[in-house]
Amino acid sequence: MKLYYKPGACSMASHIVLNELGQNFDLEKTDTKRGKTESGANFREISPNGYVPALQTDTGEVITENPAILQFLGDMAPDSGLVPANGTLERTRLQEILNFVSSELHKAYSPFFSGTKLNASAKELAEAGIARRVGFIESKLSDGRVFLLGAQFTVADAYAFVVLNWSGFIEFDLQPWPLVQDYVERIRKRPAVIQSMTAEGLIEDRKAS
Numbered sequence: 001m002k003l004y005y006k007p008g009a010c011s012m013a014s015h016i017v018l019n020e021l022g023q024n025f026d027l028e029k030t031d032t033k034r035g036k037t038e039s040g041a042n043f044r045e046i047s048p049n050g051y052v053p054a055l056q057t058d059t060g061e062v063i064t065e066n067p068a069i070l071q072f073l074g075d076m077a078p079d080s081g082l083v084p085a086n087g088t089l090e091r092t093r094l095q096e097i098l099n100f101v102s103s104e105l106h107k108a109y110s111p112f113f114s115g116t117k118l119n120a121s122a123k124e125l126a127e128a129g130i131a132r133r134v135g136f137i138e139s140k141l142s143d144g145r146v147f148l149l150g151a152q153f154t155v156a157d158a159y160a161f162v163v164l165n166w167s168g169f170i171e172f173d174l175q176p177w178p179l180v181q182d183y184v185e186r187i188r189k190r191p192a193v194i195q196s197m198t199a200e201g202l203i204e205d206r207k208a209s
């Protein structure tokens, strides 16, 4: 199995889940701007929309789109708790929150990564959009739940963590949402998260020093 990724991008959610599962997998860094992978392959021939993540299975199938890849990975280990069983209301709840993370939260951060510097009013508008979605997560966590669906860490938490972690890169202060801040810091400490962030060069490899 191979994950095509870009350091720190949304593909890190799948990377985290692969590490949560203790799966053997290959990683291939991708330059989405040039449409080339690290080994020189034409990335558009692998992933027609040209964006990460793309997961190549051992049978050569390529799966794209975060919610699809994350559920595919979780279903590989039904006992892991990373996804609730198919056909249950809990699974629908997972899909509900994955769609929220994908189409609302993730896309609210997108203006900051468009490659064009935002002017003051565009920045204000984009920040208001992020604030609304982060506020929704704060309200979810307000009943004392540890993760988005309750006590169990799921693939949706891996994805939400990766997106919320971009706040630091764009200097969006999460302080008004203390439950979200704690949630992000709780997930940051997971061994699979540390392993993935280290492999993607986002944090220093402690073993190397």
Ligand SMILES: N[C@@H](CCC(=O)N[C@@H](CS)C(=O)NCC(=O)O)C(=O)O
Pocket: 006, 009, 010, 011, 032, 033, 050, 051, 052, 053, 064, 065, 066, 067, 102
């Ligand atoms: N709908 C896609 C969006 C994926 C996406 O936005 N990927 C970004 C990184 S977070 C990307 O590769 N952008 C580079 C580009 O579009 O050229 C999904 O959920 O997988």
